[in-house]
Amino acid sequence: MALPLIATIALIFRLIPLRFKYMLGYDPYFHLAYIREALKAGEWFNFLTIAGGPWGYQVHNFHPLGLWMTPAYVYKLLSIFGVSLYDAFRITPVIFGVLTVIFFYLALLKLYDEKRAFFASLFLAVSFGHVFRSMANYYRGDNYMLFLYSLALLGTALALKTRRSRRYRKLAFYLVPALASGFASIFWQAYYPIFIFLLANSLFLAVGAFLLKKDKYMLDSLCLALSTALGALMANYLAGSFGYGMLGYNRWLGKKVAEKLSLEFGLIKDVYLLVHLKYLLPLGLAFIVLLLILGRFVKSGKVRLGILSVLALLGVLIIFARFEALKDLSTGFGIFKEAPIQETRPSGFSDLWGAFSIGLFLAPLFFLRFTPRKVKVYDFLLLGLIIPSIYMIKTWTRFLFIGSMGIALMAGIGLMELYELPKLEGRKGMALTLVLLVLLPITDASLGFQRAWEERPRMNGAWENALVWLENNSNGNDIVMAWWDYGHWVTYYSRRSPVAQGSPNRGVARYYIGRLDENWAGGLGVDYVIVSYYDFLKFGAIVETANVKGDYGMVVLPLLSSSGAFIFQKEGYSIVAKPGETWEVLINVNGQTLAPVEAYIEYGEKVERLNTGPSKFDAYVYMNLNYGYAVLMNGEAFNTTLARLFIKPEEPYELAYSDGGIVKILRLRHPNVIVKKTGGKVLLEFENATGTGLGIWGYLDNGTQVFKKWYPVKGLEEFELPGNMNGSVVVRYTYVQGKKVLDRGIFRMP
Incomplete structure (x- = not known):
């Protein structure tokens, strides 16, 4: 009953966002757009002309083809039941997320027992850190990598539990991590952690065998390490057909990192695979063989521990001495220093709590197993997942998903270790059981459910209406300017090519704040410019991305009351506007009352400048009565291209579409x-x-x-x-x- 229950819980949590019409975030829209265009063309073509304007987008330089082929085949399978491409795409992450939990459970069941497997899998099933990137309506490639690692872990567990006398079956099971790591390369451009996990699993397995004097597991350690060699060769081969990862020889990051690490491509055409096969794996194998040899001569546990400490330190020094540039690993070799995004910042406590909730505090209890009486070689094996996961979680919030399996593993097993620690009977024993095995998991699940329930799509009807209008009222080769967050939406809904999408664009940011003008935009072929209410909300990010000096001030205030006067208020700012032949508009900033230099109001289909009288203060106001908000700006913010286009567009811009205050589309008139x-x-x-x-x-x-x-x-x-x-x-x-x-x-x- 445990596995069906776990699978059902995992499924329910991941289906929560399916209640929404729109998908979450931005990236899924690009992926679905490409799948749609490829199916329409009847081939997985490379050069996508409705993205990356005005140059186009070469899809094979993004993710490997497996990322897009999988939902397409899910659609072809389910279409016989009337399932649309849109819905098949939305549920594909759920399929692999639930399978990850199932294989994780089966692996731990083989290594431990049903109780530990159940609770560890339960924590993974309800962990928002894992749910977020494996739930309906949100499609990301790392879901496949973690799924394949769970399969590799199951194969490893089966191999470890197979008697040495059945050596062919044992070797066959070690083909599972080899195949899983190799196939991971065709689904996600950053698939490399699966190799790190598996190699670390093999090394820690050897450490456990050495410390616990279980020499028979040294052969398992060697087999697991060697399986990554087969996986790496397989990944290198598959890349020729499906596309290379982000460190491939034909990718700019691969070239940059290869130069930093003084590597040359040959038969192996990926930086990580080259480092893995040429340095990491040989060092790992040498480490395992050395432990095997030392184990025959060194019998003292303390001496063995000392030897391990020296060897570990020596290994780290050798790696960083050979590859000094690895110190930039945490910044993606510098690619996110200039324009960091939310996913590439270090995880704070709020991030960790949101992802793992109670599991975060239970995780350290896993180390209760590391006592002479309890510790097993399997505990060391799993350190190969845990330790890299903790480092990754600390480095970037993006890795909260990948690290979720390690945290769930620690929390579930740690919970059982705590439960079995005291010898309580009667009512005290029942109370302990109720708290640890019922209340804590239920509370953790409730918090995870709440986080999943609170997720909302950023896409909405206003955006869909505007972008569909753009498709129907523009030329197929027209280029669109929009803030980079919305570029993928333009590709999907408008089937037009945006200038910026997928990552911050400094040029677009400088255009919106007025440091680059319409001549710059025209030089990129821009025909339409999109401005929106949401750009006001992201104004701080736009200024930060532009990286220019200036005193830009902008605050968006919601409408609180319209009885007698329009009152907008937010955190120390308020605007009171009383209608009349001469409008009385007063601004209050932390107790100081100001009058605006200019005030505008949008109601119905018109934007009008109000007659407010003179003012000596550097304040400007735009009020939207259609949607109930106001924007308070200083002069520098008011004179940005973003504000001018939204409030009072002038030549060479022409308002082409407006919904009255959420999304506006302007045509840039030029040859x-x-x-x-x-x-x-x-x-x-x-x-x-x-x-x-x-x-x-x-x-x-x-x-x-x-x-x-x-x-x-x-x-x-x-x-x-x-x-x-x-x-x-x-x-x-x-x-x-x-x-x-x-x-x-x-x-x-x-």
């Missing part, structure tokens, strides 16, 4: 290229045809440039693309006037 595909021909029409030259670049789907030519187009209103472009399937164009870029874009050939 524009419109791509039309008719009768087997591709025509480039010039709107406001002031250009003198047109550059055409043709590419194969793999990104190889096969065509490049400039054409004089002065006085022309259209240009027919040449028929012979050396097999180009994707075309980039640049429309210029002299040396000034007027428009850019990208499109796929018919």
Whole structure:
């Protein structure tokens, strides 16, 4: 009964977000957009032209193909039951999240007993740290990696429990971690932790065997370590078909890290796999063999412990002496120093509590097992998961998910160790059982359920309406400017190419605060600019990303009352606006009363400037009565492009779409290229045809440039693309006037 109960609980927790129409976060929309386009095209093509504007996006330089193929095959399987692609995609994370919990339970059941397996798996099933990235409506690649590690752990447990006399079966079980680690490479670009976990498992297994004088497990340690070699070779081979990880030879980060570590690519075309096979694995094997040899001569437990301490210190020194650049590992080798995001900051207590709740405090109890009477080699084996997990959790909040298995393992087993510690009988024993085995798990589950229930989609009807409108009222090759958070939404709903998506973009940030102008945007081919109420809420992040000096002040205040006067208030700020021929608008900032220089009000379909009289204070107000909020700004914030476009757009911008105060879309009027595909021909029409030259670049789907030519187009209103472009399937164009870029874009050939 334990396994069905655990699986049911895991399933319920992960299905909670399915009650929403929209998916959580931003990234899932990009993944689903690519799957949709690939299924429509009938192939897993590389060059996606509705992302990465105006250059396009080469998908094979992002994640390996398995990340997108899996939901597609889930859809094909479930479509016979009428399940849509959208719903199949939404439930795919749940399938692998629940399977992770199941395999985790089976592995611990083999290594320990039903009680410890049950509670450890229960903590994983309800841990928000694991639920968050394995629940419906939120699709991420690390879910596959942890699933495959749970399978590898089960294979390892089965191998350890197989008698040595059945050596072929034992070796077959060690193929499971090899295959699991190899296949992990086709689902997620940062799959490398599975190799770290498995190699660490093998090393700590050897340590346990050495300290506990269980020499028979040394062979298991060697087999597990060698399985990672097979997995690494398999990952390297599969990368040729499915795409390389983020440290691959053809990825900018892979090239950068290889240079820092003084590595050269050859047969092995991935930095981590190269380091693993050339350095980490040989050192690990040497360590295991050395312990095996020393175990035959050194019998004293204290001496063995001393030897281990020296060898461990020596190993760390050797690794960091050879690879000094590893000191930058915690910052992703510096890639997130300039533009950190929420996922790449160190975990604080609130992050840990939100992810693990009570399990966080139970986890240290796992080490109660490390007494001479209780400790087993399996406890050491699991340190290979626990110790790297703790380091990863400390480093980035993104790794809370990957570390959730280690924390759940410690919490579940630690709970049982605490329960079995005292010898209480009668009522005291019953009370202890009730508190430890009933109340604590229920409380932990309740907290995890609450966190999962509180998650809300950022996407909403206002955004969907605006972006669908954009798809229906713009050209297929138009480029869109939006804050980077919303770029994936533009790709999915509008099927247009955004300038920024997936990561912070300093240029876009500087554009929104006015440090870059419409000429810069036009040079990127931007045809539409999106501004929104949510940009006001993220104004601080925009300024921080722009990394410029300035005194920008902006506060968004909700409407509290509209009886007699409109009152907006929030944390020390308030705005009171009394209607009249001359509006009386008063601002209160921490007890100081001010009058605005300018005040605007939006109601219905109009934005009007109010007659408020003169003011000597540096304060500006925008009030939206359609949605009940106000924005208080100083002059520097009011004069940003973001505020101006939202409140009072001027030439060369034209308001194209507005829902009255949530999302607005402006058209940037500039000499524009419109791509039309008719009768087997591709025509480039010039709107406001002031250009003198047109550059055409043709590419194969793999990104190889096969065509490049400039054409004089002065006085022309259209240009027919040449028929012979050396097999180009994707075309980039640049429309210029002299040396000034007027428009850019990208499109796929018919």
